Amino acid sequence: xxxxxxxxxxxxxxxxxxxxxxxxxxxxxxxxxxxxxxxxxxxxxxxxxxxxxxxxxxxxxxxxxxxxxxxxxxxxxxxxxxxxxxxxxxxxxxxxxxxxxxxxxxxxxxxxxxxxxxxxxxxxxxxxxxxxxxxxxxxxxxxxxxxxxxxxxxxxxxxxxxxxxxxxxxxxxxxxxxxxxxxxxxxxxxxxxxxxxxxxxxxxxxxxxxxxxxxxxxxxxxxxxxxxxxxxxxxxxxxxxxxxxxxxxxxxxxxxxxx
Numbered sequence: 001x002x003x004x005x006x007x008x009x010x011x012x013x014x015x016x017x018x019x020x021x022x023x024x025x026x027x028x029x030x031x032x033x034x035x036x037x038x039x040x041x042x043x044x045x046x047x048x049x050x051x052x053x054x055x056x057x058x059x060x061x062x063x064x065x066x067x068x069x070x071x072x073x074x075x076x077x078x079x080x081x082x083x084x085x086x087x088x089x090x091x092x093x094x095x096x097x098x099x100x101x102x103x104x105x106x107x108x109x110x111x112x113x114x115x116x117x118x119x120x121x122x123x124x125x126x127x128x129x130x131x132x133x134x135x136x137x138x139x140x141x142x143x144x145x146x147x148x149x150x151x152x153x154x155x156x157x158x159x160x161x162x163x164x165x166x167x168x169x170x171x172x173x174x175x176x177x178x179x180x181x182x183x184x185x186x187x188x189x190x191x192x193x194x195x196x197x198x199x200x201x202x203x204x205x206x207x208x209x210x211x212x213x214x215x216x217x218x219x220x221x222x223x224x225x226x227x228x229x230x231x232x233x234x235x236x237x238x239x240x241x242x243x244x245x246x247x248x249x250x251x252x253x254x255x256x257x258x259x
Contacts, residue, residue, distance in 0.1 A: 017056035110230035111206035136187035136252035165197030181205035
């Protein structure tokens, strides 16, 4: 007999079940302190849960900024996969598939094969980079940038004394003294500048971490060069939003958690 699924807004009692589901996929392992990205979504996003037989069996997080929404999270209890839970949550969210998203992972050796972009990185602030972020990401999101800056280094990419792009790098312990660099978001006003900025951030990451992970859209100009250098597809996803015009796929690499 098919179990009835109830899709509803999140309540305070759902927080721990949501965190337990996210943690079962390892999503919280790279967030060593709170507030983490789930806390941020609870505070600034619309979280929906799916309930079956009185238990939370899945959840979805939708971030709406400037009238455009995108799917930040959609996870189902591992013992409930294939039961239509994800579809039920998506139908409630009314989102469209925008593009495939590749999570590329590489070592310092792979980064060393990237051509020197001729870009220097300097520490920056969300306030300085807000306008630059708004062009490729398609929306203003000061709260998201402030949150990321509390966990990551915020960089301006400079080429010939001009700021051409920006990016965030979060360094996380991966066991012992090893560090993993989580790169993103990364953006610029043109596709080539975004490629150069991504390369600079990954070369910086190679000096500070044993591996780096960056989400890249298929059409982004960095995708082919990263694979050629030895970065490998760690995971894949489908970026979903309320509008296909939300972001520029050739100028932007998203944050894995916040788009």
